[in-house]
Amino acid sequence: MSLTDLQIKRLKAPERGQKTYYDPGLPGFGVRVSQGGAKTFVVVYGKGRRRQSLGRYPDVSLSEARILAKRAQADIALDDLTPSQDLPEVSxxxxxxxxxxxxxxxxxxxxxxxxxxxxxxxxxxxxxxxxxxxxxxxxxxxxxxxxxxxxxxxxxxxxxxxxxxxxxGYLHVSPAPALTFKSKPRERVLNDIELAAVWHRAEGYGWPYGPIVQLLILTGQRRGEIVGLRSSWIEDQMIRYPSEFVKNQRPHSIPLGDWAMSIIEDLPEGIDLLFPSRLDDEKPFIGFSKAKVAFDRELAIAPYTLHDLRRTFSSTMAKLGTPIHVTEKMLNHVSGTISGVAAVYNRHAYIEEMKEAYASHEAHIRSLIEMHRPES
Structure with a gap:
C-alpha cells in the first residue's frame, strides 16, 4: 500500500541519525526522517543507486513528490544507456x-x-x-x-x-516548487479627471517617460510596443510592427493620429529606437519602476498601472461608439470578435475605420484635458 499523508505525519524521528521509509507503491521513493524531526522526500534511481532529495514535507506535497520522483527515474533511465556521469559543480x-x-x-x-x-x-x-x-x-x-x-x-x-x-545537465530534477497563483482580473479604468491629471503630468515630465505615457494614452498600445518602437517602422503616418516583435506573433499595423505623430516627431533624433536605454542605444528603456514612482509622486489619484491606460483607451472607444471589431484591431486582440474561422476569411485591414476612431479619440482627449486643466 502506498504512503499516505496521515502515515507521513505520524512518522516518528529516530533517536539518532536518519531513517528512510520507502513507498511500496513506487519503488525507490520514500521519506527520510531526521533526528530533529524533519521529513524530506527522496528518490533512489539509476544503476549506481544514486539518491536525490526532492524537498521537505509539507512544503512539497506527497503528490508533487511522487511526480518529481517518477520524472527523475524516467530521466535517469535514459542516462543509464550511456556511461554514468556526476553532475558538474556549478554555482x-x-x-x-x-x-x-x-x-x-x-x-x-x-x-x-x-x-x-x-x-x-x-x-x-x-x-x-x-x-x-x-x-x-x-x-x-x-x-x-x-x-x-x-x-x-x-x-x-x-x-x-x-x-x-x-x-x-546541471541538475537531475528541477528544484522549482509547483506553485499556483490566483490573481483577480484588473478592472481599473481611469476616469476623465484622472486621465487628464496623468496627461498634464506627462506633458511637463520630459523624455523618455513623459512621451511614453502620452503615446500609451493616445494609441492604446502595450507598454512594450511603445517603448520598443523604432522610427524605421513608421512610414506615411503608419506604424507597422513586425510579427517577431509583437506579443501574439502577428504583424500589426495601426495609423497614427496627428497628435501622436507630432509627439513622435518631437522626440530626439539620431537613432532608430525611439526610447533607448540610458546605457545602450540598441536596447529599449527599462527604468519603469523608478520612473513611475517619481512620476506618480505628484499625482493625487488612486494607484494605477500603465496597462490600465490601455484598458481606459478601450473603454473610451466604447464610450465614443467605436465598433468593437475596430477597437480590437487597434489593440491587436486576436481572440475577440474576429477570431477563429472569421479571422482567416476576414482580411480587411480596417485602416480607414481606425483612422476615424483615432481622430475621434484624440479630439476627446483634447477636450477633457482642457476641461480639467490644473490651476496655475
Whole structure:
C-alpha cells in the first residue's frame, strides 16, 4: 500500500541519525526522517543507486513528490544507456549567466531583459546549484505576495531557468516548487479627471517617460510596443510592427493620429529606437519602476498601472461608439470578435475605420484635458 499523508505525519524521528521509509507503491521513493524531526522526500534511481532529495514535507506535497520522483527515474533511465556521469559543480550565479546568454539568442529582447531583471533582483543563492532546495526558491517568491504580477513573473523566470539547468545537465530534477497563483482580473479604468491629471503630468515630465505615457494614452498600445518602437517602422503616418516583435506573433499595423505623430516627431533624433536605454542605444528603456514612482509622486489619484491606460483607451472607444471589431484591431486582440474561422476569411485591414476612431479619440482627449486643466 502506498504512503499516505496521515502515515507521513505520524512518522516518528529516530533517536539518532536518519531513517528512510520507502513507498511500496513506487519503488525507490520514500521519506527520510531526521533526528530533529524533519521529513524530506527522496528518490533512489539509476544503476549506481544514486539518491536525490526532492524537498521537505509539507512544503512539497506527497503528490508533487511522487511526480518529481517518477520524472527523475524516467530521466535517469535514459542516462543509464550511456556511461554514468556526476553532475558538474556549478554555482547559481554561473548557471544564471549561462542561461541568460544561451536564451538571449532564441528569445525576444523584451523577454530576456525581463528574465535578467527578475533573476538578479529576487534570487540570490550562494553555494552550489545542486544544493539549492525548493524552500530556498519558494521563500523569495512568497515575499512578493503584495505584488501578484511581479510574483508570478518571478516564478516563471526561475522555473524556466531551472528547467534549462536540467536540460543542460546541471541538475537531475528541477528544484522549482509547483506553485499556483490566483490573481483577480484588473478592472481599473481611469476616469476623465484622472486621465487628464496623468496627461498634464506627462506633458511637463520630459523624455523618455513623459512621451511614453502620452503615446500609451493616445494609441492604446502595450507598454512594450511603445517603448520598443523604432522610427524605421513608421512610414506615411503608419506604424507597422513586425510579427517577431509583437506579443501574439502577428504583424500589426495601426495609423497614427496627428497628435501622436507630432509627439513622435518631437522626440530626439539620431537613432532608430525611439526610447533607448540610458546605457545602450540598441536596447529599449527599462527604468519603469523608478520612473513611475517619481512620476506618480505628484499625482493625487488612486494607484494605477500603465496597462490600465490601455484598458481606459478601450473603454473610451466604447464610450465614443467605436465598433468593437475596430477597437480590437487597434489593440491587436486576436481572440475577440474576429477570431477563429472569421479571422482567416476576414482580411480587411480596417485602416480607414481606425483612422476615424483615432481622430475621434484624440479630439476627446483634447477636450477633457482642457476641461480639467490644473490651476496655475
Amino acid at each position: 547559481f550565479e554561473t548557471a544564471r549567466d549561462k542561461f541568460l546568454a544561451d536564451t538571449e539568442a532564441r528569445t525576444k529582447t523584451r523577454t530576456i531583459d525581463e528574465y535578467r531583471r527578475l533573476l538578479h533582483r529576487h534570487f540570490h543563492f550562494s553555494g552550489s546549484l545542486q544544493e539549492l532546495t525548493r524552500d530556498q526558491i519558494a521563500r523569495p517568491i512568497e515575499t512578493l505576495r503584495a505584488t501578484p504580477s511581479e510574483q508570478q513573473h518571478a516564478f516563471v523566470a526561475i522555473r524556466t531557468m531551472m528547467n534549462w539547468c536540467v536540460r543542460r
